[in-house]
Each structure stands twice: as structure tokens, then as C-alpha cells.
Amino acid sequence: MASKAVITGVADTAVGKVEGSTSLGLQAEAAAAAVADAGLSLGDIDGVLCAYSFTEPHLMLSSVVSEFLGIMPSYSIAVSAGGATACAQVMQAAALIEAGICRHVLAVCGDNRLSGMSRDKAVAALSEVGHAQFERPYGISVPSAYALVAQRYMHDYGVTLEHLAGVAVAHRKHAMRNPKAQMRQPITLEDVAKSKPISTPLRLLDCCLISDGGAAVVISAADAARDTRKRGIDVLGAGQMNTHEHIIASPSLTDFGCKQSSRQAFGRAGVKPADIDVAEIYDSFTITLLAELESIGFFARGEAGPAILGGALDLDGQLPCNTHGGLLSYAHSGAAGGMFHVVEAVRQLRGEAEGRQVASPELAFVHGDGGILSAHCSLVLGRN
Amino acid sequence: MSKPLPQPNVVTQRFWSSCKDGRFEFQHCKACGHSQFPPRLTCIACHSADLDWLPSSGCGTVYSFTVVHRAPLESFKADVPYVIAIVALEEGVRAMVNLRGADPETISIGMPIEVFFEPTEGEYPLPQARPR
Numbered sequence: 001m002a003s004k005a006v007i008t009g010v011a012d013t014a015v016g017k018v019e020g021s022t023s024l025g026l027q028a029e030a031a032a033a034a035v036a037d038a039g040l041s042l043g044d045i046d047g048v049l050c051a052y053s054f055t056e057p058h059l060m061l062s063s064v065v066s067e068f069l070g071i072m073p074s075y076s077i078a079v080s081a082g083g084a085t086a087c088a089q090v091m092q093a094a095a096l097i098e099a100g101i102c103r104h105v106l107a108v109c110g111d112n113r114l115s116g117m118s119r120d121k122a123v124a125a126l127s128e129v130g131h132a133q134f135e136r137p138y139g140i141s142v143p144s145a146y147a148l149v150a151q152r153y154m155h156d157y158g159v160t161l162e163h164l165a166g167v168a169v170a171h172r173k174h175a176m177r178n179p180k181a182q183m184r185q186p187i188t189l190e191d192v193a194k195s196k197p198i199s200t201p202l203r204l205l206d207c208c209l210i211s212d213g214g215a216a217v218v219i220s221a222a223d224a225a226r227d228t229r230k231r232g233i234d235v236l237g238a239g240q241m242n243t244h245e246h247i248i249a250s251p252s253l254t255d256f257g258c259k260q261s262s263r264q265a266f267g268r269a270g271v272k273p274a275d276i277d278v279a280e281i282y283d284s285f286t287i288t289l290l291a292e293l294e295s296i297g298f299f300a301r302g303e304a305g306p307a308i309l310g311g312a313l314d315l316d317g318q319l320p321c322n323t324h325g326g327l328l329s330y331a332h333s334g335a336a337g338g339m340f341h342v343v344e345a346v347r348q349l350r351g352e353a354e355g356r357q358v359a360s361p362e363l364a365f366v367h368g369d370g371g372i373l374s375a376h377c378s379l380v381l382g383r384n
Numbered sequence: 385m386s387k388p389l390p391q392p393n394v395v396t397q398r399f400w401s402s403c404k405d406g407r408f409e410f411q412h413c414k415a416c417g418h419s420q421f422p423p424r425l426t427c428i429a430c431h432s433a434d435l436d437w438l439p440s441s442g443c444g445t446v447y448s449f450t451v452v453h454r455a456p457l458e459s460f461k462a463d464v465p466y467v468i469a470i471v472a473l474e475e476g477v478r479a480m481v482n483l484r485g486a487d488p489e490t491i492s493i494g495m496p497i498e499v500f501f502e503p504t505e506g507e508y509p510l511p512q513a514r515p516r
Contacts, residue, residue: 120458127456131480133396134422136388137510138468138482141456148470152448155493199468200451200488248422248470248480253448 002279003221006092006232006384008104009038010343015213015331016182016317017114023053024068026110026336028212031069032214039229040104045218046103047075049089051109052336054125055116065108075102079335082129082370084240085283086338087377088185090366103224109335110214122210127129129371131246136172143207143285145247147199150287154201159290160281161201163305165192168276168328169203170313174175174285175325182209186278206286208327208337215339217346227324236271238362240265246370255295256289261376262296267366269380273297276380277361278348279319280341281328284371290366296378320358323348335369338368342379349383387459389506395450396423398437400508408440408499408511410477422476443516444473451488471497471513481513 011033013026027050035042050062058064063080075096081088089107096102113122123141130140137193153159169189175181187205197203223294225232241257241264242291244250273296281296283289293304298319304312313321324330324344345364347353368377392400399422402409410421415432426433449469455461467483469491481499483491500516501509 104401117427123454123456131422132388133390134390135480137390137504138465138480139387139452139455139457139466139467140480141454143454144450144452144456144468147450148468151450152493153400155448197451197453199453202450248478253470373446 002198003097003100003223005097005219005235006222006225007217007235008220008225008228008230008232009034009040009218009348010039010346012215012340013110013213013341015139015180015211015333016327018112018212019115021112021115021212021220022306023056023111023116026112026212028063028069030110030214030216031106031108037230038218038220039227040218042069042071045071045103046073046106046108047096048073048094049093049105049107050078051085051089052078052080053149054122054334055112067261070189074196081375081377083284084370085335086239086342086375087306087366087368087379090217090219090235090342090379091240091377094238095236097221099220102138105219106216107219108216108337111334111336112212113333114210114212116159116212119210135246135249141199141309143202144199147202148203148247148283149253149291149373153287153291156254157303159302161193163309164191164201164206164286164290165189166305166309167283167289168192170308171283171328172328173314173323173364174323174356175329178325178330181330182211189330201306202285202287208284208305208332211331211333213331213336215336215343217339217342231350232384233349234382234384235379236382237267237269238295238378239268240377242375245371245374251307251374254291256291256373257376258292258369258378259295262367263379265378265380269382271363271380276319276365278323278345278358279321279365280323280345281321281367282321282338282341284330284369286328288373290371291373292369296367315356322351323356323358341366341368345381349381385457385459387457388503388506390508390510392508395425399423403501403509403511404513406501409437410440410475412434412438419476421479435439438475440473440499442452444471444494444497446491446495446497447472447478448482448493448503449491467491479511481511483513485514
């Protein structure tokens with residue numbers, strides 16, 4: 001009964017400002033496209049894992065999505081772990097496959113946060129992740145919580161504003177090679193330094209976008225994947241770590257659960273960080289990626305910033321990373337933001353990344369971070 | 385729209401009542417000696433329910449800080465730029481505060497602070513910090 005889990009289909013919708021889009025519509029569009037990419041039909045799907053929506057919230061979103069799609073899955077749940085959701089959906093799907101419970105699982109996300117709510121409303125809604133009694137009365141926002149991490153990280157490890165800006169510039173460089181990306185205008189370190197201050201040390205260009213968009217992935221049992229259309233991508237290992245939710249309860253402001261979640265994923269896959277050919281890692285803010293790269297061990301403490309300024313994340317760098325442009329320059333539409341990382345990793349491994357293709361990657365690492373570096377989920381994917 | 389105000393519950397009532405009396409209290413585990421804040425039902429180190437409340441001296445240092453230029457809610461827009469800090473109190477617990485009375489340019493990690501209590505539109509004052 002047990003079979004290995006293989007990613008057989010991926011898709012994302014148009015991103016940015018998608019006029020007339022709805023959360024359910026984006027999810028349905030991504031789902032249909034991912035199923036078609038796999039060479040399957042929606043009727044083949046026996047498991048549905050969806051995420052959450054700001055613009056069409058529902059107590060039973062997964063049932064609502066299945067109803068809208070016109071499918072009756074034998075397994076269906078919604079996953080809500082902020083930016084870790086997409087990786088957690090894939091991890092859960094792989095577990096369902098490996099347990100023999102499902103054959104073809106659809107993991108789908110989508111929200112129209114840009115056109116469906118004002119920017120002010122999106123920022124206000126996100127600030128509700130702050131502690132009701134011990135954070136929100138002080139005017140905390142998600143950028144401010146990450147800014148508290150950034151300030152301490154800079155203090156402890158000698159990270160500079162230029163190092164953070166280098167992360168933003170590297171992402172824009174990737175996005176410029178991606179015709180679908182929301183932000184494709186070139187930016188310089190100086191542009192980042194002169195952008196509007198949000199919460200020191202973070203400026204506007206240190207922060208992710210707010211976007212409309214949907215993304216979906218089909219995860220299949222290896223023996224059921226033989227008839228699918230494209231080369232399968234193996235889910236070789238997955239891991240999670242959850243250390244806190246609120247930043248005041250974080251055990252550290254510089255060391256995070258991505259260290260343990262990635263160790264689990266690498267261990268289960270039987271590989272090392274140095275074996276990874278391409279990485280797609282959650283980049284809600286410039287500091288998010290920098291802290292994760294160093295906590296996971298891709299770079300020593302304090303060394304990611306200078307390496308990134310030297311081109312380490314570029315296509316031919318030490319670790320090509322966020323090749324689609326990431327949350328900073330491709331798009332960020334809630335849980336789908338994290339799913340864009342999964343979709344891009346699969347496209348890289350299949351050799352479908354066109355003008356941003358890394359040369360013959362065999363192994364990809366994907367990581368999602370939810371809350372304030374609170375919930376972490378890591379995946380190691382490999383060419384079948 | 386007003387600012388979010390603390391709504392005490394059975395776990396936090398003692399803390400907020402003490403704020404009214406000018407004391408910042410934290411929980412101390414009688415079983416293992418761990419100190420913790422924010423308040424919980426049990427000790428997060430050993431999971432014992434045998435918790436005591438101890439008063440902090442209110443003295444500590446800035447553990448991290450940020451100067452907020454983009455307020456998350458309409459009710460904070462008139463306050464920008466304002467400073468949010470995580471302070472480390474000398475008893476070993478950390479708390480979020482607004483750091484008042486400090487020029488944002490001169491704030492640094494490690495700077496000595498003291499807690500004071502600032503009235504709100506609600507029943508309970510908020511613990512805040514100022515340079516010491």
C-alpha cells in the first residue's frame with residue numbers, strides 16, 4: 001500500500017493586480033491548471049488540502065473549495081500556518097500518500113489581497129497576529145515584529161543595512177528575468193536605502209509585496225504517477241519546527257526553528273545543505289531570508305550578507321535562491337506566496353524555468369516560515 | 385477607532401490588576417524556578433501548575449527596538465514615529481513596551497530602561513519604559 005510521494009502537477013495564476021479576481025476563483029483556476037499539468041482530471045483527486053483566505057474567509061474553506069470545484073474528495077482539510085502553510089500542505093500530502101490514504105492530493109492556495117481589500121486593511125488584518133494583550137496595545141505590525149529581529153540580528157552578527165538591501169536587489173534581479181513577476185523595474189542598493197521607512201531598520205523595499213494570485217500542486221503516489229504527463233518530482237524529505245507564535249515569546253531573536261525543520265528534511269532525504277542546487281526560501285522581508293540562510297546553515301553567521309552582495313544567490317552563484325523573484329519581487333498573496341516557492345522549485349527541477357533556469361539542478365530545497373519566524377516547514381525535492 | 389486595549393482574562397487578571405497598583409509582576413515556577421512572561425496557566429519549562437507571582441524592580445535594558453513609521457491601525461497614525469522595544473528585565477523576563485522620552489537616534493541595544501505605567505482610555509494602564 002505505501003508508496004513514495006511525487007509532485008506530478010504545478011500551476012500558478014497571473015499575479016499582481018488581477019482585476020475581477022476572487023479568492024475562490026484564483027484557487028479554482030490554479031487547481032484546474034495543476035491537475036491539467038499533471039495530465040489528470042479533477043475527478044482523479046481524492047484528497048484536498050487548502051489554506052485560508054482573507055477576502056473570502058470560511059470556517060470550512062476546504063469543503064467550500066471542493067464544492068466550488070465540483071469534486072467530492074475522500075479526505076479534505078484546511079491548513080493554517082501562515083507562510084509555512086504551503087510547505088506544510090505538501091508535507092501533509094506526502095504523509096497521506098505514504099500512509100496509503102490518498103492517491104492524488106491537491107494542495108491549493110489563492111487570495112486576492114491586492115484588489116479585494118485596501119492596502120491599509122491588509123496591513124491591519126496581518127497585525128492581528130500580534131498578541132492581543134501584550135503586543136497589539138503597543139502598535140505592533142508584522143513589519144515591526146520582523147524589524148525587532150533585524151535590529152538584534154544586525155547587532156549580534158554585524159549585518160549592515162547594505163547587506164539587507166542586497167537581498168532586495170538580488171530578488172529584483174531574478175524577477176526581471178521572469179515575465180510574470182509583479183515588480184520588474186531594476187533597483188539599486190541606493191533605491192532600497194532611499195525607499196520609504198516602514199519600521200527601522202526596514203524600508204519599503206525590504207518588505208514583501210501585497211498581491212492577488214493563486215497556486216496549486218498535485219502530489220501523487222509514485223505508482224499512480226506513472227501515467228502522468230511530466231517527469232515526477234520526488235518529495236525526498238520534509239520537516240517542521242514550531243517554537244512560538246508571538247515575537248515576545250520567541251526563545252531567540254536570532255536563531256529560529258528553520259534550523260531544526262531543515263535538519264529533519266535533509267536527514268530524511270539523506271542529503272546535506274551543500275548538495276542543494278537551487279533553493280526557494282521564504283522572504284517576507286530581507287531579514288527573513290538572511291536569518292534563515294544563516295540559521296539553516298547555507299552560510300555561516302554574518303556571512304550571508306557579504307556573499308549576497310557578491311552574487312551568491314544569482315543563477316550561477318553559490319546557492320541560486322528565489323529564482324522567480326520571491327515574495328519581495330514576484331508576488332505575495334497569502335498562503336499562495338509560499339506555494340509560489342514550491343511551484344518554482346518544481347519548474348527548476350523539470351527544466352521549465354526558461355530565462356531564469358539554473359543549469360541542470362538535481363536537488364531543490366524549499367522553506368516556508370509562518371508568523372514571526374514562528375512556524376517552519378522545509379522540503380527537499382529531487383528530480384525523479 | 386480606538387487603540388486595542390488589554391482585555392484581562394482569568395490567566396492575566398492578576399498582572400493587569402497589579403499594573404493598576406504600579407507593579408509589573410511576572411510568574412515564577414515554585415517547582416523548577418523558571419520565570420516567565422506573558423502569563424500562562426502552567427510553567428513553560430516544566431509544565432508545573434505551581435506558579436507564584438513576583439514583582440519586577442522595573443529595571444532592565446533594551447533587548448531590541450524599532451522606530452515605527454508606518455502604523456498598522458488608524459488609531460496609531462497620529463503617534464508615528466513611535467518606538468516599540470523588547471526590554472529584558474533584570475529578573476530574566478522580556479516584555480514589549482513603547483519606549484518613551486528617548487530620541488530615536490540615541491536608542492541602542494543594551495540601553496538601561498525603567499518601567500512606568502501609562503494611562504489608557506480603558507481601565508488598565510499599560511506598562512511602558514523610559515531611559516533610566
